[in-house]
Amino acid sequence: xxxxxxxxRYKITETGRQVTLMCHQTWSHSYMFWYxxxxxxxxxxxxxxxxxxxxDKGEVPDGYxxxxxxxxxxxxxxxxxxxxxxxxxFCASSESGGSGYTFGSGTRLTVV
Amino acid sequence: EDQVTQSPEAxxxxxGESSSLxxxxxxSGLRGLFWYxxxxxxxxxxxxxxxxxxxxKEKERLKATLTKKESFLHITAPKPEDSATYLCAVQAGYSxxxxxxxxxxxxxx
Numbered sequence: 001x002x003x004x005x006x007x008x009r010y011k012i013t014e015t016g017r018q019v020t021l022m023c024h025q026t027w028s029h030s031y032m033f034w035y036x037x038x039x040x041x042x043x044x045x046x047x048x049x050x051x052x053x054x055x056d057k058g059e060v061p062d063g064y065x066x067x068x069x070x071x072x073x074x075x076x077x078x079x080x081x082x083x084x085x086x087x088x089x090f091c092a093s094s095e096s097g098g099s100g101y102t103f104g105s106g107t108r109l110t111v112v
Numbered sequence: 113e114d115q116v117t118q119s120p121e122a123x124x125x126x127x128g129e130s131s132s133l134x135x136x137x138x139x140s141g142l143r144g145l146f147w148y149x150x151x152x153x154x155x156x157x158x159x160x161x162x163x164x165x166x167x168x169k170e171k172e173r174l175k176a177t178l179t180k181k182e183s184f185l186h187i188t189a190p191k192p193e194d195s196a197t198y199l200c201a202v203q204a205g206y207s208x209x210x211x212x213x214x215x216x217x218x219x220x221x
Contacts, residue, residue: 033208042213043156043199058208090155100146101209103155 006104021076021107023091031094032074036087081111114139116212124218133215135200136182148199190219
């Protein structure tokens with residue numbers, strides 16, 4: 001199916017574990033983004049990528065790692081999960097830097 | 113630093129009761145202002161992009177307007193299915209989008 005897909009939809013993990021959230025888009029959009037959404041903070045940018053092998057930090061990058069070896073995939077890794085990383089994570093893509101973003105359905109991550 | 117403030121935080125309307133949501137912003141060199149709708153448990157869904165002061169865009173019961181300091185999302189004769197959280201975001205130059213915290217709209221039958 002065309003679109004942007006995030007997996008898993010829900011994830012519970014323990015403090016200190018490594019977790020990878022997956023994001024796949026079928027449009028060959030150049031730009032991809034990771035946001036987290038928390039009550040009282042809204043959507044905050046974690047990392048983004050303008051093309052394969054090009055990534056840059058957003059507002060809240062600490063504790064996260066990204067890679068983009070293929071245009072269609074943009075995984076987000078929490079190297080050692082902490083409770084403060086409990087959140088809903090959204091991946092998005094955009095054809096160009098100036099166009100609207102298309103969001104995935106999100107991954108709800110709980111760190112216990 | 114780009115800032116986006118949305119008001120009110122929450123709004124409850126009766127079906128058919130028109131109102132407006134506000135998005136005020138401070139940004140150096142606005143490239144675009146974006147409106148999104150977000151339903152519970154889902155990702156934000158793109159509604160509009162506005163590029164310059166005076167611009168207006170419409171979609172069904174929604175109309176977005178833009179001035180140099182703020183944007184309004186006017187909802188005319190809302191229906192219960194318009195209930196959602198509405199997000200505003202701004203883009204300066206070739207930077208990424210900066211989002212406001214959203215307005216939660218509830219329309220009662």
